[in-house]
Amino acid sequence: MGVLKRPELWYLGDHPIALALYGDREAALAMLERGVAHDRLMVRALFRLTDPAYAALSAEPRFQAVVQTTRVRIEKQRRELDRLRA
Numbered sequence: 001m002g003v004l005k006r007p008e009l010w011y012l013g014d015h016p017i018a019l020a021l022y023g024d025r026e027a028a029l030a031m032l033e034r035g036v037a038h039d040r041l042m043v044r045a046l047f048r049l050t051d052p053a054y055a056a057l058s059a060e061p062r063f064q065a066v067v068q069t070t071r072v073r074i075e076k077q078r079r080e081l082d083r084l085r086a
Helices: 015-022 025-035 043-048 061-085
Strands: none
Touching: 015 025, 025 061
């Protein structure tokens, strides 16, 4: 992808924000969904999902699904960490 020939996974953190700010809702949502599919959206990404750049997307069911899936995965990892510590 792009001039540097890096795979899309390299851009999953910041690129959807840029797309949302640009107004390309479909591309932003599609990239967020691909991030969830690749299991790349986790704690840092959940913080980013609260970015004001996503304000226009926040009511979208697809965006809500990304947020919910990410929260579920974080909670699952938190429970596993608690189990390992016990």
